[in-house]
Amino acid sequence: MITKTFTLVKTKELIRFLKFCVVGVSGTVIDFGLLNLLVRGVGFPELVANTCSFSTAVVNNFVWNRLWVYPETRGEPFRKQFVQFVIVNVAGWALNSGILYAGHNWLLGEAGLLAAPTAALAALIGVTHFALALNGAKVIATGVVLFWNFFVNRMWTFRHVR
Secondary structure: OOHHHHHHHHHHHHHHHHHHHHHHHHHHHHHHHHHHHHHHHHOOHHHHHHHHHHHHHHHHHHHHHHHHHHHHHOOHHHHHHEEEEEEHHHHHHHHHHHHHHHHHHHHOOOOOOOOHHHHHHHHHOOHHHHHHHHHHHHHHHHHHHHHHHHHHHHHOOOOOOO
């Protein structure tokens, strides 16, 4: 009986995590799209553009998490839950921005440790070194922050969900 209950809980959490990932994909599309539009199209500095794109994605993700991933929480106060979600994501933004900056400037960018293979790959796939380094760093940052956001939001923002 205990094993069956544990397996059910584990399965529910796995499904919840997968839903969280689907929501995250929609936020990632918004985040990457807006980041590239603002940096490459409009000329914003990377960190300013990252803040705008990340913030827009956070609002998208909160709405979908509340409606679809954690529908049991719809009856809880919206403002409190949103503030908690934003606090978690502000920490995620700081982590995301730090990884983006380090990954782009020190790892994949023109002066980075992996500049030569990044440049070669960029030439091979027909994009600029800058675009590949920026987006490659953003992929790394997004992957790390995905796990941060899920676990901290699960344990704090949506902790009442059984």
